[in-house]
Amino acid sequence: MKKYKGLLLDLDGTMYRGNEVIQEAPFFVEECRKRGIPYVFLTNNSSKQPVQVADKLNGMGIHALPEQVYTSSMAAAAYIQRKFSEPNVFMIGEEGLESALLAGGATLTEENADVVVVGIDRELSYDKLRKAALNIQNGAAFVSTNKDRAIPTEEGMLPGNGAVTEAIALTAGISPVYVGKPEALIVEEALEVLGVSKEEALLVGDNYETDISAGIYAGVDTLMVETGATSFEDLNEVESQPTYKVKKLDEWTFS
């Protein structure tokens, strides 16, 4: 087995389920630390700031620093920063997206935006949808943190950012640039934070549609763990397979 120099670790379904740690996860991350293998947590959740994500992980016994967290909000901000200098941005989103945009030099605005960015927003309103659609029709670029249609929770599937983004796209008649998993973009950005090349990295996740596909699109080896969204049986339906698969993370042998 190849010796990997850096790991990209998914969160929900891989490290925890909702507010419950997945039993094998803390030991797996601890092994990385002991062996001096750098790791970064890679999440499509755009609502939280890195420090909040790190706090949650540490509370579950998983060692995490804020600088080891890379969110789809950070990928969106990085993408915008490369394309525009000091842009005016109309944002639908929560504090995770807002702080990433401001850190990237953006100015938030309601009108005459250069860019419209859409992330999950539990304060979504018709007026926000309206402003997003109008700014896009007036020429703003259209960026969305991720295309996840629904968020799995204990009460059921809740509206995901992909579903809300689609409503705006249907209104404006324009498709967005997505930056979150399964897009290669977020993986490439996270590799820069990790400081390793794509050939040296392993992406670990439970969801074929987002995690494993992101690795495949970005040319990064993948390890699928069967503790979340995708079962081994589901893999019969897909052409490109993960590089490795394990039922639980404790089956993985670090080489």
Place this chain on the structure above:
Amino acid sequence: MKKYKGLLLDLDGTMYRGNEVIQEAPFFVEECRKRGIPYVFLTNNSSKQPVQVADKLNGMGIHALPEQVYTSSMAAAAYIQRKFSEPNVFMIGEEGLESALLAGGATLTEENADVVVVGIDRELSYDKLRKAALNIQNGAAFVSTNKDRAIPTEEGMLPGNGAVTEAIALTAGISPVYVGKPEALIVEEALEVLGVSKEEALLVGDNYETDISAGIYAGVDTLMVETGATSFEDLNEVESQPTYKVKKLDEWTFS
């Protein structure tokens, strides 16, 4: 030319554009009255009550009684009333939908709904989308007033009911029953109000995708007027043509 015994008249693009009357419309409707041809206004707008629609038309010099207005909200309420007896309904919508549902014997609820009905709602929130998606996942039927993706206004295209409905459908993984144009259902309901058979009726509208298609699906003859959404040139792209077409309503000869 066939002598029609009843007319179904579209509103936006046919009778008016926004708040501006289309010049030939009042005379056209007056001719119907003089000749004793009954007519009903048929609209996908689910937000208004019939009396409000009639008031607007009368204010433009177009003679209209509330009972001559048939909205997609009324079609939704009629559909639900036929399928369910005294249903509990979770509604996203405005007063037009609310009054139609209550008149149809529905009880409005937030949880444990038998039916989720979605119409345009300028007070839309994430919480409303969430409740709609959860009720549908818990087994509620899913009905939407219409699939119009966007609403044309002076400031641009605003989010339409079809775009919002699609966000809920993507979240719940279930497609709705649409009742508004171009569905045959709303035409059939309106024909009952009009009191004529489909062979005796003519549907007049500007929009091929909604009005003319509704007539075609319902087996009703159609007259397309080129004062709104669809141009004669656009008709080169479609297979089923309107029965008649005129540039303006004053070109129509009543037989």
